[in-house]
Amino acid sequence: MSPVHGNDRTIKDFGEQWLRYPDNEGYYGSLELFSDILSPFLKPEELRGRRVGEIGSGVGRIVNMILRSGAKHVIAVEPSQAFEVLQRNILEPKKVTCLRVTGDKLPAYANLDYVFSIGVLHHIPDPKPVVEAAFRALRPGAHFFIWLYGKEGNRFYLMFLLPLRAVAKHLPHFLLAALVWILYYPLLLYTRFCHLLPLPLKDYFLSTFEKMSPEKRRLIIYDQLNPAYAKYYTRQEAIKLLEDGGFINIRIHHRHGYSWTLIGTKPLV
Numbered sequence: 001m002s003p004v005h006g007n008d009r010t011i012k013d014f015g016e017q018w019l020r021y022p023d024n025e026g027y028y029g030s031l032e033l034f035s036d037i038l039s040p041f042l043k044p045e046e047l048r049g050r051r052v053g054e055i056g057s058g059v060g061r062i063v064n065m066i067l068r069s070g071a072k073h074v075i076a077v078e079p080s081q082a083f084e085v086l087q088r089n090i091l092e093p094k095k096v097t098c099l100r101v102t103g104d105k106l107p108a109y110a111n112l113d114y115v116f117s118i119g120v121l122h123h124i125p126d127p128k129p130v131v132e133a134a135f136r137a138l139r140p141g142a143h144f145f146i147w148l149y150g151k152e153g154n155r156f157y158l159m160f161l162l163p164l165r166a167v168a169k170h171l172p173h174f175l176l177a178a179l180v181w182i183l184y185y186p187l188l189l190y191t192r193f194c195h196l197l198p199l200p201l202k203d204y205f206l207s208t209f210e211k212m213s214p215e216k217r218r219l220i221i222y223d224q225l226n227p228a229y230a231k232y233y234t235r236q237e238a239i240k241l242l243e244d245g246g247f248i249n250i251r252i253h254h255r256h257g258y259s260w261t262l263i264g265t266k267p268l269v
């Protein structure tokens with residue numbers, strides 16, 4: 001275990017996951033999804049000509065979304081063995097610096113206009129050093145944007161997920177992949193029913209899950225069951241995460257009723 005994060009196991013789990021799901025096709029890697037993630041705080045075109053950092057890049061879907069938005073340069077941080085896949089997937093390699101380090105090692109004083117961390121901090125037991133690194137890497141007045149799993153809106157889902165995860169996170173890949181197939185068809189049926197009934201997570205299933213290709217839907221299920229550590233944040237915990245890192249003007253959005261997006265600003269002085 002790393003003394004800073006204690007999330008070596010999670011990094012290993014993700015490395016193995018990305019070697020099995022190495023591409024970013026369809027809606028999963030689209031600018032349409034990026035607009036949805038950024039809304040209501042930012043629009044992709046606001047990244048045009050900007051210097052951007054991304055913490056926890058996986059196999060590069062967010063890096064490529066940032067590039068397609070017109071960013072001038074991206075620093076992409078990914079600590080897992082998926083790093084080589086990340087490098088291969090990048091659309092404009094000359095505009096990207098890839099670093100195989102944990103988020104707390106994002107270079108300080110990089111004078112960045114934005115740092116993004118999408119779906120990463122909730123996998124780190126002590127995320128404070130990562131938030132502080134984002135703070136140091138930004139120029140004064142610049143912004144840190146994060147997406148986190150939410151506790152509110154997920155009560156029903158967590159009743160099923162948490163016992164399942166307690167077992168699933170220990171399974172070898174072939175058993176986990178079999179479990180994903182077992183869950184896949186009932187979830188498709190659930191998505192159909194969401195069209196008819198006000199079911200839990202209806203907004204998520206219709207706005208996101210349904211738009212993914214079959215392979216990416218199975219990746220999403222796998223991704224929920226695989227990582228050793230995942231925390232579901234309350235609104236207050238999410239805000240405190242950025243406050244404790246020194247950010248001001250923090251705004252928070254309950255995205256599709258099940259997760260949080262937040263944006264905070266580094267003070268001018």
Ligand SMILES: C[S@@+](CC[C@H](N)C(=O)[O-])C[C@H]1O[C@@H](n2cnc3c(N)ncnc32)[C@H](O)[C@@H]1O
Pocket residue numbers: 005007010011014015055056057058059060061062077078079080101102103104117118119120123124130
């Ligand atoms: C759910 S994935 C998100 C990937 C990408 N941001 C996306 O949305 O496609 C989480 C990623 O965070 C990475 N990660 C885990 N711990 C990390 C840490 N301490 N610092 C930086 N990245 C980390 C994992 O290796 C994994 O690739």
